Amino acid sequence: MKRVQFSMIFLLVNFAFINAQVGISNPSPASTLDITAKNATGTSANTDGLLVPRVDRQRAQSMSAVPVSTLIYVNSITTGTLAGTAANINSVGYYYFNGTAWTKLATSLNIYNSDGTLNGPRTVTTNGNLLTFVNGGNNVKITTSATEGALSANGSSRGFLNLVGGSANIDYYVENNGIAQFNASGNSTKLSVGSTNATPLGLKTNNIERLTVLSGGNVGIGTTSPNTKLEVSSGTANVSGTTLTNLNSASPISTGQTLGVDNLGNVITVANPTAASVTTASVNSTTGASFNVNDTTVTMVPGTSQPVTIPTGGKALFINFMLGIDYGSNPAGSGASYYEARLYIDGVATDCYMRTQEYGAGGFSAQFSFNTVKFLAAGNHTIDVRMTRTFNNGVASGANMVCSPISMSFNATYLN
Known part of the structure; x- marks a missing residue:
């Protein structure tokens, strides 16, 4: 029997060497080794297949002089380390030897039903065809766990x-x-740009923020912390930084309020100026009564006393006075004396006056005139002109000179 067995083994080996093909359960092998399942079809419970050597990681790591393409199944990674020829053995599975280290037999992944990890950059060339993602029920997302999530759309021109x-x-x-x-x-019915939380919105140019909208609605131009609904900071003293291109000094005046600024720079409305009106108190006469003038008293020129009512806030009063007189007497020593006409307000002499000297003894005429501006407070006032002799020059003190008005004009005017 033993001779028969050896003979059969010898014949099988000899046949394999001669044909270079071995068949198991297959009398006509189609390859170097052709194994045919005992039960290729049907419901048999018998096991068909090929069992490769099963080892743990430590055993695989310990092998030496391993031929390239050797196939093993690692059934445990609780032993050994991820080092040397076992540097790639990180899970249970099939591994083959690539000449340097054991390499996992990776099963192909279908991205439609499996997750996977890229070992390096990958490029998908669509060759001019659109790549479209369609999701009927949920969002299509591109996410990353890195610090920066970026989506780039690059083109040679756009x-x-x-x-x-x-x-x-x-x-x-x-x-x-x-x-x-x-x-x-x-x-689209609106393009809305902004934030949905309490954060400001900024617009910048040249990497500098030029316009800021705070969460409360304040808008700043040239400032990132506006204190009002609109604050403009030109950055230059006494320059508003605001120009109304189609509204300038040549524009016609229309209805509405006048704009101004307060001490904080806020734009405010101010009362529109009312049309200017002129209020005048005047006396004009060519038939005034004669009056006496001497050096001991001050005599009011008849007809010059005028009431003036100044409105709230006060006014600047423009005063114009002109008086022509004849000297109607010839007191002893007269002909070289000095006479003065002075403005009085509310009975008080002012610094507005005119002083002249006689031109000769008796019968000569004289003219007095002055113009001035006086600010009067609101209320009722009285203005008048009074005369006196300021230098007798030979005339006895107290002697009267009769003055007869030829013409007189006395006007007091203010603008509303």
Whole structure:
């Protein structure tokens, strides 16, 4: 029997060497080793298949002079370490030897039903075809656990991102040597830019924030902390930084309030100026009564006393006085004396006066005139002109000189 067994083994080995093909359960092998299942079909409970050597990680790590393509099944990683030829053995599974280390037989992943991890950068070339993601029930998301999440749309001439909701569009794009734009289109009824929490909105140019909208609605131009609904900071003293291009000093006046600024720079409305009116108190006469003038008293020129009522706030009073007289007598020693006409307000002499000297003894005429501006407080006032002889020059003290008015004009005017 033993001779028969050895003979059969010898014949089998000899047949394998001659044919270089071995069949198990297969008399006509189609490859170097061809194993045919005992039960290729049907409901048999017998096990068909091929069992490769099963070892733990430590055993795989301990092997030496392993031929390339050797196949094993690692059934435990609780032993050994991720080092040397076992540097890739991190889970239970099939491994083959690549000449340097054991390499896992990776099963192909289908992204439609399996998760996976990229070992390096990958490029998908669509070859001019659209790549479209369609989700009927949920959002399509691109997420990352890294510090920065970025979505890039690059083109040789334009980068473009289009968001569509129904028939309303938002387009983001930038063109080479063109303008970066952010537009709403389609049936969009509003383009709203801002925040949904209590944070400010800023617009910048040249990396400097030029316009700021705070969470409370205050808008600042040139300032990031506006204190009012609109605050403009020009950065230059005494320059508002605001220009109304189509409204200037040549524009016609229309109805409405006048604008001004208060001491804090707030734009405020001020009362519109009323049309100017002139209020005048005047005396004009060519038939005034004669009056006596001497050096011991001050005599009011008849007809010059006038009441003036000044409105609230006070007014500047423009006063004009002119008096022509004849000297109607010839007191002893007269002909070289000095006479003065002076403005009085509320019975008090002012610093406005005119002084003249006689031209000769008796019968000569003289003229007195002056103009001045006096500020009067609100209320009722009285103005008049009074005369006296300031230098007798040979005339006895107390001697009267009769003055006969030829003409007189005395006007007091203020603007409303």
